[in-house]
Amino acid sequence: MTSPISTAVQRRRQLLHSVESLRGRVRQVLKCVINLHIEFLVLESNVAALLDEVRALNDDHEEMLRLDKLIETLRDYSGPTICHEWPYPLIFKGTIDEAHVAQILNGSELEVASSGKDYIQLESGTGASVTTSKRSRFLRFPRGSSRKLQSAD
Structure with missing residues (x-):
């Protein structure tokens, strides 16, 4: 018969082996959980970026609809026109699209006029x-x- 000491030693070795095996499995599960968490963070940032883009597109679409409605209203408008005079003298006459150029030129004209003697x-x-x-x-x-x-x- 085998001695009770040798069976206890074998039992102990088996338990140590199973504990090491379980530790390895726990490490693998933890690595998988960490990788999964990282993937969720990446997906969350991608979703946030997509939501920002959708909001910007929605704002642009709303602005486009507003401008289309304004254009249609102005096309069908046959009433009196109210004019608002520009408070500064124009040195440049152009279209509405070139108004920023007129502002720049008017700003430089006012600087020249105010730097008189x-x-x-x-x-x-x-x-x-x-x-x-x-x-x-x-x-x-x-x-x-x-x-x-x-x-x-």
């Missing part, structure tokens, strides 16, 4: 009231000791 130009009139004149008036203040107002037309 003896005058500082200030716009007259109240800030929020509607003026009846066609062009805004500029008051010129001499830089010297004289405080008289001179209006320039």
Whole structure:
């Protein structure tokens, strides 16, 4: 017969072997869980990016629908036209698409006009009231000791 010590040793070896085998399986499962978690994070970021793109496309589509509706309304409009005068003198007459060019050119014209020798130009009139004149008036203040107002037309 075998001694009870040898059977205990064999039993112990089998248990150690099964524990090591289980540890290996647990490591494999943990690696799979980590990889799966990483894939979920990647999918989540992809979905977030797609949602942002869909929102942008939806905003563009809404703007397109609004502009189409405005174009149709203006095509069918036969009533009076209300004109709003540009508050600065235009040195460039072009289409509405070229309005930004006019703004740039008007900005440089105002800088040149305000860099005159003896005058500082200030716009007259109240800030929020509607003026009846066609062009805004500029008051010129001499830089010297004289405080008289001179209006320039």
